Amino acid sequence: xTAAIDIxxxxxxxxxxxxxxxxxxxxxxxxxxxxxxxxxAGKTTTIRLLxxxxxxxxxxxxxxxxxxxTDAMLVRRLLGYVPQQLSIEGALTGRENVEWFARLFDVPRxxxxxxxxxxxxxxxxxxxxxxxxxxxxxxxxxxxELAQALVNxxxxxxxxxxxxxxxxxxxxxxxxxxxxxxxxxGMTVLLTTHYxxxxxxxxxxxALMHRGRLRALGSPTELKAxxxxxxxxxxxxxxxxxxxxxxxxxxxxxxVRATRRTARRLG
Ligand SMILES: Nc1ncnc2c1ncn2[C@@H]1O[C@H](COP(=O)(O)OP(=O)(O)O)[C@@H](O)[C@H]1O
Ligand SMILES: [Mg+2]
Numbered sequence: 677x678t679a680a681i682d683i684x685x686x687x688x689x690x691x692x693x694x695x696x697x698x699x700x701x702x703x704x705x706x707x708x709x710x711x712x713x714x715x716x717a718g719k720t721t722t723i724r725l726l727x728x729x730x731x732x733x734x735x736x737x738x739x740x741x742x743x744x745x746t747d748a749m750l751v752r753r754l755l756g757y758v759p760q761q762l763s764i765e766g767a768l769t770g771r772e773n774v775e776w777f778a779r780l781f782d783v784p785r786x787x788x789x790x791x792x793x794x795x796x797x798x799x800x801x802x803x804x805x806x807x808x809x810x811x812x813x814x815x816x817x818x819x820x821e822l823a824q825a826l827v828n829x830x831x832x833x834x835x836x837x838x839x840x841x842x843x844x845x846x847x848x849x850x851x852x853x854x855x856x857x858x859x860x861x862g863m864t865v866l867l868t869t870h871y872x873x874x875x876x877x878x879x880x881x882x883a884l885m886h887r888g889r890l891r892a893l894g895s896p897t898e899l900k901a902x903x904x905x906x907x908x909x910x911x912x913x914x915x916x917x918x919x920x921x922x923x924x925x926x927x928x929x930x931x932v933r934a935t936r937r938t939a940r941r942l943g
Contacts, residue, residue, distance in 0.1 A: 686735035710879035756830030766810030815846025
């Protein structure tokens with residue numbers, strides 16, 4: 677069977693800084709797959725390469741057998757994407773935000789209204805659809821983004837840090853929707869997070885990334901068993917990198933600063 681995502685020897689550098697280093701990875705259709713690692717590990721760069729937002733430098737990526745290099749338009753139609761940065765327009769209502777995406781992603785005009793109803797229903801925002809998105813809570817904004825990503829009925833849903841900055845109740849609610857949609861629609865889900873406990877609960881398999889490289893791959897159960905009795909995914913990470921996750925976060929912060937400096941230079 678064709679893999680949902682087939683990543684082969686993928687590499688990407690920002691100038692001399694290697695963000696993704698020789699990454700090879702397959703995600704099967706119907707899987708919920710977690711790309712895990714501290715800030716700066718290369719998760720977002722990997723996602724932007726596979727959803728065609730960044731041009732490939734080296735290696736190959738295929739989405740359901742379609743090359744992101746030569747079939748970018750087709751790949752985009754197969755994908756729903758919730759970016760790490762917010763993608764909601766606060767001056768529009770919740771419903772208008774979803775309608776806008778439906779137009780962007782070529783949902784046929786005759787089907788649009790019903791499709792928008794359907795996804796707003798799924799994320800439980802029908803009652804609030806007429807309010808401006810600027811009045812939504814963080815959890816509601818994330819659910820609205822999910823609705824946007826789902827309106828073209830993607831075969832692959834890609835979520836970049838969908839729960840960062842949310843309180844535990846809102847986080848649970850986002851994860852419940854994702855799990856339910858995956859069950860009901862047989863969708864493939866690729867998500868990134870640096871919350872290991874969440875990935876442990878939700879993902880069929882996870883890949884641990886560190887400094888652009890794949891460090892471990894398997895089901896949470898397998899990985900924890902290999903790391904020793906009573907190990908958590910955090911322990912697995914430490915086992916494979918020799919570092920605690922929060923050391924990585926410190927590195928992450930300085931790399932965010934470096935990114936901002938680069939952005940200023942470019943901007
Ligand atoms: N636009 C950019 N310019 C320069 N460096 C970048 C840019 N985006 C990301 N990086 C660097 O690439 C590395 C990987 O970043 P990223 O893929 O965002 O990691 P993650 O999503 O795992 O936090 C980091 O060191 C980051 O600083
Ligand atoms: Mg990221």
